[in-house]
Amino acid sequence: MSVARPSGAAGQAGPQLRLNVIGIVVISLFVALTTRLWYLQVMAGSEYKLAANENQVRTIYEPAPRGRILDRDGQVLVDNRISYVVAIDRTKFNDLEPGRAKKLTEDLGVLLGLPVDEVVKRMDNKRLGPFTPVPIAEDVNEDLLVEIRERQQEFPSVVTRRVAVRFYPRGRLASHVLGYVGEINSDELKKRGDPYRAGDLIGRSGVESTYEADLRGLAGERQIEVDRRGRPVRVIKHRPPKQGNDLVLSIDADVQQVAEEALGTSMATARHVRFDDGKWLKANAGSVVVLDAQEGSVVAMASLPDYDPGALVDGISTEEYAALNQPGDAAFLNRAIQGEYAPGSTWKLVTGLAALRTGLIPPNYTINDTGTYQIKNCKEGCVKRNAGAHPYGSVDMRRALAVSSDVFFYSLGDAFWARRGEFGKNPMQDMAAELGFGSTTGVQLTHERDGRVLTPDGLKELSTNEKTAKLFPFGDWYVGHNVNFAIGQGETTVTPMQLANAYATFVNGGTRYQPNIALRVDRQAGEGETPTVVRTISPRIARTLALAPEVRGPVLAGLRDVTRFAVTATGDGTVAGVFDGFPLAQYPILGKTGTAQATPKQDTALFVAAAPADAPRYVVSVVVEQGGFGSVAAAPVARKIFGFLSGLENGAPVQPVTGSE
């Protein structure tokens, strides 16, 4: 130390040494501060910058109204309406003193008619972010809303909002096709990620689900700069929400309505008919599919029982949901694509085409139908009968289809098995697969089922698979299986949609479509402007089948005779009576009935038809569960629909029926 020191200073060594110690302590404290500064600002600086940004900017999402859903003529099937929501802003609520908060929940409960516990429970919504107000009551009366706003001082932290919710101008019409929307759950949220957020609505079934991306729209975003107390300082950015696009369905609302009403009426009528077992027919459920066979689209799709989608808008309780899903009554089930039924005699299309195209029989092949059929080389259960053992006499393909001779088709099943060395084990199954059976049709709807077309190898597999071995203990395919298969009994199941699509494929000359449920997506325009087309949904062809005239001809002729009287010496077409009085000369209808055993349930009634027969455009398939004879419970539904489509019955013509389009 060379400090200029005054002489005689009290510069003892002691205090100077101790000052050095203090100096060292001071240096280390400054080093500590600098180190900490370095860490906070340089090493962790970017994180803190992010945090400061988040602090500063609050993003508020404004959900977009979903697009509307229209029928093919522009009739609105799903629209939006305003629902008033009362919600609590939890950031503000938590700032309230406990006494005030308690009073608020009580007052709010009284106003909304909710117990306090329920208010508290709804407030504890863990799915929503802390800044998103939690809805306490939805769809509240507008007067109540005004009251809350007028008494805002008494309801601090309570906010009211207008939100768009689904509205169904046609009520239950086409409820299964339309589907419904619900709040996104955490699993879906994880799977979908951006741009979905908790509290968003998402299509849960039907086209609401399959066209989610078009209908959803784009949520608005409001970025607000806020201060420490969360008070907005200024709006940084505002992007208004963009409503989703409109979906134009191929469904014709008027045809849909006729189909639903006709089905309901027919089921009600069937319940006044006794079944073989002496009990009344249950006719508890049914479905209708109307396809445009030329366009490859769905014109109507009905399923009963149905549900009221409007009742789901505010959410339903678990009990209500369970009621809608009750076995046997499952109203949520879209039976047109989810119901799997034995096809019965409607299957004869498959067997007939298979026999003709493989050359198993010549087109003019004829047998004498005595009402019973004895399976050759058979040990047990070898005698098969027509319904009521009715003898039809001399029948060929055409007549066998018209009167629905089982004996004729038994013989084909028998012959196919006998000559499996020549045609393989699956000639009928192959035909079925080409017509689209055994796999989904690909219509843009959720949860479509496959149905089942069993092959000998498939049966073997089922009997050896642990999971299915109990249901199929015997893995060997005998001639009996083949004979049963030929008339659509046994293990074969089809959906009404598959049935309609297979017939559509046949009648349009061999083009199998993946039926479309929608025609296009439109961007809605302002008042008086025409909407712009966002995209057109083109027909999708699954495959084309080569059906030679000598194969297609006899089958087509047989199906045409189904609606005619006196097609054989002893019999009429199976639904000649049903179509009695219908102007078939103007609008010929072809079809096929089916009455399928569904033990232990009562028989399934089926009817598939197409018209006009010369150049079929529409295909209608009707299935009534536990409906008895197809001709009784199912065919009358088709008559009503064709009557409407042709404009020849029940009202003026809707549109001119042309050959093809």
Add this chain to the structure above:
Amino acid sequence: MGALRRVGRDPANPWQQIDPFLLLIPVLIGLIGVVMVYSATRNGLQIDGGDPYFYAKRQLVYVVLGAGIMAVSLLVDYRAYRDHAVLIYLGVLVPMLVVLSPLGSKVNGAQSWLVLGPVQLQPAELAKVAMLLALAAWFGAAQGALTTEHLFRGLLVAGLPIGLILLQPDLGSSLVLVAIVLGVVVVAGIKPRLLLALAMTAVLLAVGIFQSGRVADYQRDRLSVFLHADTETGGRSDAAFQLAESKTAIGAGGLAGAGLFNGSQTKLRFVPEQQTDFIFTVVGEEFGFIGSALLLILYGLLVWRIWLVAQGSRDMFSTLLCAGVLVMLVFQVFENMGMTMGIMPITGIPLPFMSYGGSAMVTMFLAVGLVLNVHMRRFI
């Protein structure tokens, strides 16, 4: 150490012996503080419809007042202060007693303000200097090693104001006094055994005070936030919020800072009490690491000069006086910056020369003035 050699200047003329560092650094930091106070308060004042310069103007007055009082204090030889230390000491005890009476005002939970018309005073601030003077005079008069009896009498001198401040209760200020006492007794030459005993007593006392219920809830919160940083326990209290926002502001400054008046945490007033105890967060956010480090260097320079004066002083009283000022300055800088960065618990200790407030400003200028005084008169 050449800086202290004032060749060609008259050692007998104190005014030629003034250390410009000691004179100018406090003024410089004070002026920076005025700008920082303005940055921290202008938006809030504007929103409330007030004059955005309200606090800045007053802070400028405090700086000028502090510098002026310091200048006036230099007119008197420091030994005069030593000789009247008892009088000064007792003179400060009076307002400290008054403040505890109903005449005092409560701010932030502590009965610490004395309002005399337009003037508001925190006697605890002045007590720091008064107690230091008395302690330095007492221990400076002792010759040779510190006896136990001497020590205890000295502690009694210190204990009275500390006790009165704890009664307010102002934990922060009393901690500063304790630090000063420790600094002074260490330099005075306390025996290690006694120092240990003293330290342990201080710790026990601190624990006792904490358990006594004299400590306000907010102070418990502050400590628990510090002890359980980033955990659930402290997560929701005001103190936790304050600390989180404080760290965010400083951290967001990054290397170069957001720029003057550009810090979002500051602009949007996310840091509570930012113009007073948390003024450093403005420096941190708007000037970044570079600016903060420069401020630290300024404080470091000041401390270094005080340390040099302590080393070069002519008598024990001067050494102890300077050491006390040094400890007071360093303790307040470290505790204040440390708490804003989460390495010290939050206590209401202002940042010297920067935090908004007159009493603390004047006290700090007075303290540095004493050091200047010692330095300029070291030859006479």
